[in-house]
Amino acid sequence: FLHALSAYEPAAIAVDVWFESPEPTREVDLALDLADRLRLSGLAVDEPGLSLAAGLDVLADELDGDLQLTRALAASGRTLLGFTCLSGVDVPGLAAGAPLPDGPAPAFQCDALSGSYSTLALAAADHGGVYVLHDPDNRVRRYPFLLGSGGQRHPSLALAAVRMGRPDAFEAALQRVEGLDGGAPILRAISPESFDKVRFTDLLL
Numbered sequence: 001f002l003h004a005l006s007a008y009e010p011a012a013i014a015v016d017v018w019f020e021s022p023e024p025t026r027e028v029d030l031a032l033d034l035a036d037r038l039r040l041s042g043l044a045v046d047e048p049g050l051s052l053a054a055g056l057d058v059l060a061d062e063l064d065g066d067l068q069l070t071r072a073l074a075a076s077g078r079t080l081l082g083f084t085c086l087s088g089v090d091v092p093g094l095a096a097g098a099p100l101p102d103g104p105a106p107a108f109q110c111d112a113l114s115g116s117y118s119t120l121a122l123a124a125a126d127h128g129g130v131y132v133l134h135d136p137d138n139r140v141r142r143y144p145f146l147l148g149s150g151g152q153r154h155p156s157l158a159l160a161a162v163r164m165g166r167p168d169a170f171e172a173a174l175q176r177v178e179g180l181d182g183g184a185p186i187l188r189a190i191s192p193e194s195f196d197k198v199r200f201t202d203l204l205l
Contacts, residue, residue, distance in 0.1 A: 002072040002079060011165030013079040014157050016130045019116040022066050031060035066119065073123035080160050082130035083115030085147060097127025097160065099152035100174065106146035106153055107182025108133065113149045128160030133184065146183030 005013055035056035038044040044053040061067065073079050083097065087110065097115065115127050133142045147154045155163060159177060163170045177183050 002069075002076050006076045006078070010078060012125075012161045013076060014128065014161045015079060016082050016157055018082045018084060018114070018127075018130070019066075019069075019120050020114060022117060022119070025064065025066075028060045028064045031056045031063065035060070070119055070123045073120065073125075076125070078125055078164060080126045080128055080157060080164060081116050081120065081124040082157050083113050083127050083154075085110035085129065085131040085149075086112040086114050097121075097124075097154065099154050100146070101153075103153060103174075104178050104182070106144070106148040106184070108142075108144040108147055108184045110147055110149040113147065113154060126160050126164050128155050128157030130157050141186055142181070142184045143187055144184040145177035145180070 002013065035053045038049060038053045038056070043049045073081075080097075085108075110131075113129070115121055116124065121127070129144065129147045131144060131147065132140055133144060135141055143156070145156045145159050147156070155174075159173065162173045166173075177185075
C-alpha cells in the first residue's frame with residue numbers, strides 16, 4: 001500500500017493508526033530457527049541444503065509483517081503515523097514524534113501520549129494525534145488540532161501532515177488553530193447531502 005502510494009510522490013502520507021506492540025513472530029522465529037539448525041548440522045553445505053536454508057530465510061522475511069512495514073515506512077520517507085492520548089496513567093506512553101514550538105497551552109491536555117513502538121516510530125517520518133473528543137453525551141463536537149502533555153504541545157495528524165507536506169504553510173496553519181478555542185474547535189455541522197460520494201473501487205482505479 002505505501003509502496004503504491006509512494007510511486008505518486010505525495011508530499012505526505014497520513015496513516016491514522018498506531019502500533020503499540022510488535023505482532024507475534026512465531027512463524028518467523030520457526031523459519032529462522034530451522035535455517036540456523038540446517039547450517040549448524042552441516043546439512044547446508046551442498047546445493048540442496050544451501051537452497052533450503054536460503055529459502056527459509058526468504059520465507060521468514062516475507063512472513064515478518066512488521067519488518068515489511070518498517071521497510072515501507074523508511075522507503076517512503078513521507079509517512080506519518082498516529083498517536084493517542086492516555087488519561088489516568090502514571091507512566092509515560094510510547095514515542096509520539098517531535099513536539100511543536102512553545103506557544104499558547106492547548107485547551108486539551110493528556111496525562112501521556114502513546115504512539116507506535118520504537119522500530120516503527122523511528123521508521124516513520126513524523127507522528128500526529130488521532131484522538132477524538134467525546135462529550136458526556138458521547139457525541140463528538142470538537143477536534144483537537146493541538147494536544148498538550150508534559151508541558152509540550154503536539155500536533156494532530158492533520159496538522160502534522162501540513163508540517164510535513166506544506167512546510168511553507170505550516171506557520172500560518174499553526175497560528176490559525178491556536179486561535180480556535182485553544183486548538184480544539186467546535187466542529188461545524190455539515191449536511192450529509194453536501195458530501196460527494198465516491199466508491200472505494202473508483203479510487204483504486
